[in-house]
Amino acid sequence: MQGIVDAFKPLHDLWLAFEAFMVGPGSPGLFGYWMVIALMMTGFYVVIAHDNLVKKIVGLNVFQVSVFLFYILMAKITGGTAPILAEGIKVYSNPLPHVLILTAIVVGVATTALGLALVVRIRNAYDTIEDDEIQAVEEEEDR
Amino acid sequence: MTAIYAYFLTLPFAAVIEPHLPVLQVVVPLLCAPICVLLRHAKLSWLWATIVTWLVFFIALVLLGKVLAGGLIIYEIGNWPPPWGIEYRIDAANALVLVIITAIGAITLPYAKASVEKEVSEPRIYLFYLMYMLCLTGLIGITTTADAFNLFVFLEISSLSSYVLISLGGSRRALTASYRYLVMGTLGATFYIIGVGMMYMMTGSLNMADLATLLPAVDHTRTVLAAFAFVVVGLGLKLAMFPLHTWLPNAYAFAPSAVTVFLASTATKVAIYALLRLVLTVFGGTDLFNVTHISLMLVILAVIGMFAGAFVAIFQKDVKRMLAYSSVSQVGYMVLGIGLATAAGVTGSIVHLFNHAVMKGAAFMAVGAMFYVVGSVRLDDLAGIGKRMPVTTAVFLVAGLSLIGTPVTVGFISKWQLVQAAIELGWWYVAAGVLLSSLLAIAYVWRVVEVAYLQAPPEGAALRTEAPVSMLVPMIVLAAAAVWFGIDGDTTLRLAGEAANALMGAAQGGKP
Numbered sequence: 001m002q003g004i005v006d007a008f009k010p011l012h013d014l015w016l017a018f019e020a021f022m023v024g025p026g027s028p029g030l031f032g033y034w035m036v037i038a039l040m041m042t043g044f045y046v047v048i049a050h051d052n053l054v055k056k057i058v059g060l061n062v063f064q065v066s067v068f069l070f071y072i073l074m075a076k077i078t079g080g081t082a083p084i085l086a087e088g089i090k091v092y093s094n095p096l097p098h099v100l101i102l103t104a105i106v107v108g109v110a111t112t113a114l115g116l117a118l119v120v121r122i123r124n125a126y127d128t129i130e131d132d133e134i135q136a137v138e139e140e141e142d143r
Numbered sequence: 144m145t146a147i148y149a150y151f152l153t154l155p156f157a158a159v160i161e162p163h164l165p166v167l168q169v170v171v172p173l174l175c176a177p178i179c180v181l182l183r184h185a186k187l188s189w190l191w192a193t194i195v196t197w198l199v200f201f202i203a204l205v206l207l208g209k210v211l212a213g214g215l216i217i218y219e220i221g222n223w224p225p226p227w228g229i230e231y232r233i234d235a236a237n238a239l240v241l242v243i244i245t246a247i248g249a250i251t252l253p254y255a256k257a258s259v260e261k262e263v264s265e266p267r268i269y270l271f272y273l274m275y276m277l278c279l280t281g282l283i284g285i286t287t288t289a290d291a292f293n294l295f296v297f298l299e300i301s302s303l304s305s306y307v308l309i310s311l312g313g314s315r316r317a318l319t320a321s322y323r324y325l326v327m328g329t330l331g332a333t334f335y336i337i338g339v340g341m342m343y344m345m346t347g348s349l350n351m352a353d354l355a356t357l358l359p360a361v362d363h364t365r366t367v368l369a370a371f372a373f374v375v376v377g378l379g380l381k382l383a384m385f386p387l388h389t390w391l392p393n394a395y396a397f398a399p400s401a402v403t404v405f406l407a408s409t410a411t412k413v414a415i416y417a418l419l420r421l422v423l424t425v426f427g428g429t430d431l432f433n434v435t436h437i438s439l440m441l442v443i444l445a446v447i448g449m450f451a452g453a454f455v456a457i458f459q460k461d462v463k464r465m466l467a468y469s470s471v472s473q474v475g476y477m478v479l480g481i482g483l484a485t486a487a488g489v490t491g492s493i494v495h496l497f498n499h500a501v502m503k504g505a506a507f508m509a510v511g512a513m514f515y516v517v518g519s520v521r522l523d524d525l526a527g528i529g530k531r532m533p534v535t536t537a538v539f540l541v542a543g544l545s546l547i548g549t550p551v552t553v554g555f556i557s558k559w560q561l562v563q564a565a566i567e568l569g570w571w572y573v574a575a576g577v578l579l580s581s582l583l584a585i586a587y588v589w590r591v592v593e594v595a596y597l598q599a600p601p602e603g604a605a606l607r608t609e610a611p612v613s614m615l616v617p618m619i620v621l622a623a624a625a626v627w628f629g630i631d632g633d634t635t636l637r638l639a640g641e642a643a644n645a646l647m648g649a650a651q652g653g654k655p
Contacts, residue, residue: 047326060329067333067340074344097343100292104336107299111329114306118322125315134319141316 032073039066051131053122057115064108071097071104147201148208164209165218165231168202168241169284169297171195176276185260185268192272193252196279200242200249207238211641225289226350232289236642239493240286240416243500247408248279251504254617255401257610258511262399263311271311275405278304282413289351291339291425294417295332298381301413302328305406309398320393327390331380338373341366342425354425362429371431374421382414384478385448388471395467400511403463407470407507408500415477415496419489422481423646432484441482446576448475453583457590462510462520465587466503469546472580473499479573480561486643487564494632494639495557498545502553502625506542508618509535512610522590527600534609534619536595541622543588545629548581553625556632 039062046059075094083092123129126137151157160167175195179188210216210233218231233241255275263271281301288294306328310321343349345366346357361367376387383391391411395403422432432438452472459465477499480492512535513528514520529536545552558577565574600606609615628635 044330047330053322056326060326063330064333067337070337071340074340097340103292103296107296107303107332110303111299111325114303115322115325115329118306118310118318118325121310122315122318122322125318138316138319 032069032076036066036070036073039063039069051133053119053129053131054116056131057112057119060115061108061112064104064111068101068104068108071101144204144208145212146208147204148212151201151205151208163218164202164206165216165233165287166220168199168206169231169280169287171202172199172276172280172283176273176280179269179273179276183269185265188269188272189252189256189259192276193249195276196245196249196252199279199283200245203238203241203245206233207242210235210238215645226348226353229293230289230350230352231287232352233287234642234645235638236419236493236645237286237416239497239638239642240413241283243497244279244282244286244409244413247405247500247504248275248282250617250620251401251405251408251508254404254508254511254614257614258401258515259399261515262313262401267311271308271399274304274307274311275402277301278308278405278410282409285413285417291342291349291351291354291421292336293349295336295339298332298335298417301410302332302381305402305410308402308406309394311402312397312399314397316393317397320390320397324390324394327380327387331377331387334373334377334380336377338370338377341370341373345370351420351425355428358426359428359430362431362434367429368431368435371426371429371435371437375418375437378414378418378421382411382418382478383471383474385444385451385471385475388448388452388474391471392464392467395470395507396461396464400463400507400514403467404504404507404511407467408504411470411474412496412500415474415481415492419481419492419646423484423489427647438482438484441478442570442573445475445479445482446573446580448472448478449576449580450583453580453587456587457583459587460521460523462513462522462525462591463507465591466506466510469584469587470503472584473503473546475580476557476561476577479577480564483561483564483568483570483573485564485568486640486647487560487567489643489647490636490639491557491560491564493642494560494635497635497639498553498557498625498628501621501628502542502545505538505618505621505625506546508614508621509539509542512614512618513539515610515614516608522594525591525594526598527595527604529595530606531600531604532609533607534615538618538622539595540592541625543591545625547584547588550629551626552629553632553635555629556636560636 043059043063043066047056047063050056050059075097077091077093080091080093081089083095119129126134128134172195178191182188182191206216216233219225220229220231259268259271278301281297281304284297285294285301288297306321306325309324310318339349342354345361345364346354348354348357358367380387395407398406449472452468452475456465456468456472459468476495477492480488480495510520513525513532516532517524541552545554548554548558558581562574562577565577
């Protein structure tokens with residue numbers, strides 16, 4: 001058992017170093033932003049690299065969600081509570097970015113719904129939802 | 144303009160309505176749009192949309208008159224003082240853009256009636272006008288608002304409705320064109336809010352005027368630099384700046400004709416306005432313009448775009464698609480003006496914004512009318528169209544000459560202004576680029592002219608069969624405007640000059 005744990009020790013150390021690098025000395029804030037960037041790039045990559053139209057929409061969603069997280073993180077204050085006026089509450093999060101992101105979430109839902117609706121129509125018209133196959137058909141039409 | 148404002152003041156209730164005009168401009172089409180769904184009738188919803196759009200056009204004219212008479216209009220939504228509340232701020236720049244988009248919106252509707260009945264299936268027509276009004280609302284909102292996040296919301300309102308409008312096109316290609324525009328458009332808008340978020344992180348404000356005063360203090364930070372980059376790229380996607388233009392040709396080529404007329408003359412223009420506002424006003428006080436060499440990048444991309452768009456346009460077999468690629472090239476001229484970043488350059492950019500809306504509107508209307516009669520706008524099918532549809536082809540010819548930049552048309556005025564602005568800076572190669580790319584425009588316009596006038600109409604084709612009068616009148620009006628403002632260039636140049644001053648002077652003494 002101990003042997004297995006030891007085997008993973010270098011990996012564990014690497015993770016700790018990675019975490020220390022991202023979190024930075026004494027500040028808990030940056031880790032979230034690194035995660036935002038990771039999510040953002042994942043989503044962006046999926047949009048660019050995948051040919052499946054539904055997967056593209058999913059990638060777009062991940063991309064947008066990373067921006068929601070970005071706004072939520074920037075408003076978070078360490079030790080702060082919800083911004084409700086009450087006795088004894090001195091530190092609270094900035095409510096404005098949270099409210100902005102409520103709007104952006106609604107926009108994101110509308111975009112996803114419209115995008116998926118278009119995919120349904122494309123499926124009916126082309127019998128496929130693979131972008132490369134659709135492009136082949138279209139190039140044939142253009143000729 | 145001032146006469147219209149004076150006339151408005153004599154109307155009953157003018158005193159009550161007058162202070163609220165900036166917000167009514169947005170609220171009227173937004174609240175009137177859902178009524179189309181209640182009407183559920185093709186002709187009634189068309190009539191309703193027409194009345195509302197012309198009303199909005201009237202409001203825009205009154206606002207421009209008021210701005211010219213009294214300067215800046217500031218409207219605080221819900222009486223919340225800025226920077227806490229959302230503020231609408233109308234100066235010479237957005238008053239002019241408002242008039243352009245509402246004018247095109249209003250004049251497209253009489254044209255749209257017959258065209259849409261032909262191209263969109265009957266049960267969907269009321270939804271078409273619903274989306275049309277929402278799209279107009281979004282475009283007006285982008286232009287009026289002085290709040291960076293509010294701009295994003297309106298950007299998405301106009302984008303989502305334009306995806307639907309494009310997908311209503313007859314062929315299945317419209318669906319994929321709309322889908323690709325949706326993906327690109329959403330990426331662009333999301334880039335824009337990333338930028339806005341970063342600006343908010345550094346300043347705690349979303350109000351544009353407030354940001355303009357707060358940003359210079361933090362402009363050395365990497366966050367603001369990244370914000371600048373995200374905003375420029377995001378809006379660059381929306382305005383189809385050269386390497387980011389790939390969504391545009393198919394979206395314009397496969398949308399219903401009326402939608403192409405409307406979007407080609409308004410959507411990219413409003414995005415250009417937004418870029419001007421963000422780069423010149425919001426970031427105007429910062430040093431980023433020099434630090435990032437954005438000026439040089441914009442000029443290089445603009446010149447490549449001017450050539451690439453026009454060059455690809457020459458080889459298109461479909462006239463609608465040819466004009467769409469020509470739009471990529473024309474957007475290049477507008478971006479060039481921003482890149483020059485002098486008062487003369489920005490004036491050229493704004494005057495071309497107006498002129499291109501007029502001439503591209505006329506050109507796409509003529510092509511839409513050809514589609515209405517012939518059922519196709521492939522060059523092969525348009526042989527002898529000059530004899531079959533003389534009036535429509537004449538309109539196309541005027542618009543085409545204007546795209547080239549022949550004297551006595553609007554295209555000449557804006558290209559002249561841009562060439563002058565480039566020479567003023569001593570950038571001879573840019574001035575030469577503007578002139579050489581016009582030669583490419585001659586090539587693609589000539590291809591249509593050759594087919595239209597020099598080839599005989601096919602056997603049995605009916606001669607002199609024009610589209611309905613309701614389609615002819617709007618396109619003749621736009622073609623006449625293209626000539627009128629080509630002869631009397633002073634009016635538009637003076638308005639554009641004031642707009643450029645408003646954009647650049649809002650941050651500091653007028654130099655970016």
